[in-house]
Amino acid sequence: MGQKTVAETIREITRRHLEGGGMLLGESISAVGWVNNTVPDCKGIVELPMTDVAGSGIAVGAALVGRRPIFVIRFQDFLILNGSPLIFYAAKVKELHGKSAPVFVRAIASEGLGPVHSGVLHSIFMHFPGFRVASPMTPKEYEEVWADYMSNDDPMIVSEHRCSYANSREMEDLIAEDADITLYAISSTRFEAIKAAGQLAGEGIRCNVVHIVWLKPFIVDTRITAPLKSSRLGMVIDPGHEIAGASQALAYMISDATGFRVKALGLRDRTKCLHPPLQNRAPDAKRICEAVREILLEGGKVPL
Amino acid sequence: MRTSYFNVVKNGASIVGPDTALEIFKRICLARSFEAGLIEAVREGFVTAPVYLSMGQEAIAAALSLAIPEFMIFAQHRCHAAYLSFGGNAERLRDELLGLPTGTSGGRAGSNCIQCHDNDVTMHGHHGLIGENVPLAVGAALGSGKPTVCFFGDGAAEEDYVLSGMGFASTHRLPVLFVCEDNNLSILTDVATRRSWSVTKIADALGITNADLSDDPWTLYLTARELKKSLPAFINTFTCRANWHVGIGVDGPPEWDRFEIIRQDLSALGLSKEIAGIEDDARSAMESIWDKKLLQRLSGR
Known part of the structure; x- marks a missing residue:
């Protein structure tokens, strides 16, 4: 023990990024809990009004001019609203125009919170060309996904899950002899x-x-x-x-x-x-x- | 008030001066002549993909391209005039419409998705959701701090994300000039049938400096030069689409013919000879771009 948790890892990555000139956008970021303690209190945070489609478009616009924004979506179900600028612009701009809008979408999943706060929607984004989609559950995996984002120019859908935030252990594959x-x-x-x-x-x-x-x-x-x-x-x-x-x-x-x-x-x-x-x-x-x-x-x- | 003279300054061409007025006229003529050639290319079957013509509305982009030449541009469909007026290369636009690799987006995007990253022009392509360019423009201005102009229509202005995007720009006092090219039509449904409210009044309520005026280029030029000092700002400009929403067809005569009004303004300043020369030059330049033998070779048709 004593290792960083996933939440701490996300917070440290974010702090590094923001202090290096990056941006983070989202709704009610600085409200209770700072998104389960995954967001640091530092410069570069843009509180969006409660406007999901426009908010997403604003994040994509910032990506288009090279700011590599982190866009926080507290509940993945909201991707149905946020998805339009991501799907129709960020994911298409490279193939259509040879430009890029690399936005890092932190899509957070939960469980037990009802019909529109418990969904896991990463499948939808696997369907559309132009995205990279990952679902890290350990600190090391999250660091690797972030490094991948920073070395590519594709929009990234990061399917997080609240149940992973307290996790500090890496998860190796379990291979059993003569497995069934x-x-x-x-x-x-x-x-x-x-x-x-x-x-x-x-x-x-x-x-x-x-x-x-x-x-x-x-x-x-x-x-x-x-x-x-x-x-x-x-x-x-x-x-x-x-x-x-x-x-x-x-x-x-x-x-x-x-x-x-x-x-x-x-x-x-x-x-x-x-x-x-x-x-x-x-x-x-x-x-x-x-x-x-x-x-x-x-x-x-x-x-x- | 939807008229050709709504909030138009008197003697505008004289106020902006002959050099500026003639340069605006030149850019109008380039766009019109380009699209005249395009219409013929569609008729002849060289261009087969959908086209969204600026014809009738080109005075807006021409005036603004002189008032705010340094702005980053987010246009949507009906953007040929914006592309050409701000400095886009006409041959690359033609090639995009022909679907050629030498087009503005390698022939992959088409008429409603024109981008430009040449000649010190930064114009981002639209993808087809009307008004999507508004939050994108706002985000780009937020991210870069650069002055940005965003063109959209009276239909796009009804999208919730357009109004929210404008609201965000107001909250953060972002350097964005929003320009609603109000041709009164969404496909063929007029504004009065669609809504009871004014986008300009919404802009006012959002705390955005605004202007409501007809598409007189002299007034637009003067207005934009003033508004760029107090961004974000909003212009709703009444204009007349000459052709169908998509395609080269015509539904009937426009409510007013801005091009003819402009000619009269310039003639009244004693510039008849100059405007005739500009029209001839533009026509000649665009005829060579749309030369039929060249099109046969380029398109393989």
Whole structure:
């Protein structure tokens, strides 16, 4: 222990950037908690009025003139409003005009806060050309994503999750000998996949856990394929909606590259409600365990 | 008050002086002659992608290009006149409309997305959401501190993010000149059918210095030179689109013919000979750009 947390890492990166002449824009940044203590109190912070579309356009405009703004979106659901200038301008300007608008979008996800404050929408941005999309859950991963942003000129969607902010540990892939299944976990479900692997081990089911940070570009390299060659079954787990979401997209890509069966596990096709049992929460360890047992029962290790 | 003479200064051409007046006229003629050639190129099938013509509205860009030549530009569709007046290269614009790699965006963007980063001109391309350029311009002014002009139409002015963008510019006193080219039409729906409020009054309420006037270039020139001292500022200028929203068609005669009014103004100053020469020069220059044999070679058609 004694290591930096993800929140502290974000705050330090931000402070470095702002003191070096960068900008940070967002709504109610300096209000209670400074966005879960991820924003430092220093120069370069621009408080936007409560105007999501224009606010996003202002951030993109600042990116267009080279300021490399950090744009904070407190709840990813708001990306539906903020998304227009990001999708239609920032992501297109390079291919259309040979210019760039590298905005670092801190899209923050939560859980249990109801229908429009609990969403995970990174899948939408994977769909459109022109973005880089990542979901770091550890301090080192966040530093790497930031370094990538600073060395590229693409707009970056950083799918954060509040559950990661207190995390100070790095998360290595878990590779089990003669594993029965490989779990590819994204965002908050990475913490749950580790728990699930532990629980399933008690039942004699051996799981690989491969952590997915980069959603786009998603590179199907040997880190992704090698564990599957042994387990011959896989499952991609994502806190966003399963249908047409990151879990299905990545499952298809992995399956297509390896020929092995890879399932998807995400949110059920229902609205997230505020109170249990209708919250439609991201897959937790219990649900992951159930899904793994079901897959193994369905056909075991039979390749496609 | 939508008339050709609303808030227009008397003897404006005389006040700005013959040199400036003739330079404004020259830029108007360049845009008109360019688009005359473009219309023919569309008719002949050389240009097949949608075109958004500035024809009828070109006095606005011509006047402002002399009043605020150093401003960074965020225009939207109907921006050929802004591009040409502020110093964009006509051949590169033609090539963009033809879809050629030598176009302003390599032939990838087209008529409503014109950019310019040559000849000390910085004009950022629009992508097609009307009014998107307003918050972008505001953000660019915030990020760079550079004076910025943003052109948009009376329809775009109704977008919520346009009004919010103007509000942000007011709060932070950003150096942005907002110019609403009010041709009274969104496609073909007039302003009175769409809304009961005035953008100028909104600007006033936001604490933005503003002016409501017709598209008389002399008054626009004088007004912009004053307003640039107290940015952010807003101009709503009544104007008449000569052609369809998109395409080269014509719905009928415009409410007024600004080009003819300008000619009369300059003739009244004894500049008939000069304006005839300018018109001939512009026509000749643009005829060579739109030469049919050249177009056949460039377009492969």
